[in-house]
Amino acid sequence: MSILVEGIMENLPKFGISETEDLLQWSALVAREKTALAYFFKKYYSLFYNYGLKICHDEQIVEDCIQDLFVKIWKRKKPFPEINSPKAYLLRSYKNNLLDKLVSGDNHDKVESFGFQHATESVQDKIIEDEYQHEIRAKIDRGLDTLPAREREIIYLKFYKNMSYQEIAEMLGINYQSVRNSVYASVKKMRKTLILAVILLLNSL
Numbered sequence: 001m002s003i004l005v006e007g008i009m010e011n012l013p014k015f016g017i018s019e020t021e022d023l024l025q026w027s028a029l030v031a032r033e034k035t036a037l038a039y040f041f042k043k044y045y046s047l048f049y050n051y052g053l054k055i056c057h058d059e060q061i062v063e064d065c066i067q068d069l070f071v072k073i074w075k076r077k078k079p080f081p082e083i084n085s086p087k088a089y090l091l092r093s094y095k096n097n098l099l100d101k102l103v104s105g106d107n108h109d110k111v112e113s114f115g116f117q118h119a120t121e122s123v124q125d126k127i128i129e130d131e132y133q134h135e136i137r138a139k140i141d142r143g144l145d146t147l148p149a150r151e152r153e154i155i156y157l158k159f160y161k162n163m164s165y166q167e168i169a170e171m172l173g174i175n176y177q178s179v180r181n182s183v184y185a186s187v188k189k190m191r192k193t194l195i196l197a198v199i200l201l202l203n204s205l
Helices: 003-009 019-030 033-054 058-077 087-103 121-128 133-145 149-160 165-172 175-192 196-203
Strands: none
Touching: 019 033, 019 087, 033 058, 033 087, 058 087, 058 133, 087 165, 133 175, 149 175, 165 175
16 A cells, blocks of 8 residues: 555544535545545445456456555646546546556456456345345346346446446446436346346336
């Protein structure tokens, strides 16, 4: 871990978790307050780490890219863009950094084919909690395996990471309605292989 990251992680106060707090902290970060950088690092490290492992098998690369992201943010000279969701902006930036790292080096074999092939396990963990869990989980796996990579990614972000449609849209660089359409289209496709699980998915939309 870099000296910069080690320094900002020490003796941190506890912060709120609301989007409003994120926006306040983002304003502080833009104003070059180091505690704001620490806030986002501490709050979203686990999210970035788990998300990164869906793309790359190498834990060291995943961790290095997280640290590189925050170092780049702190050293950034250009004005930051106007954003509505720091979470979506940071996650998108991290994703781009990680993919750039993988395609620029000899790491192609470590990429999870960017298909989010293992993202299915995270969806059912969020929406199924009854005695039929194992049976339904298998059906969801089969259903999600039929989806294109982008649709699987959107489902992963929506149901496992609890990101809003707007946050997903900002992160992926697509419009809000496209995200909603993708979710409903995915559920419709999955209906062929599972019925009960689709009902659970719709109830959580």
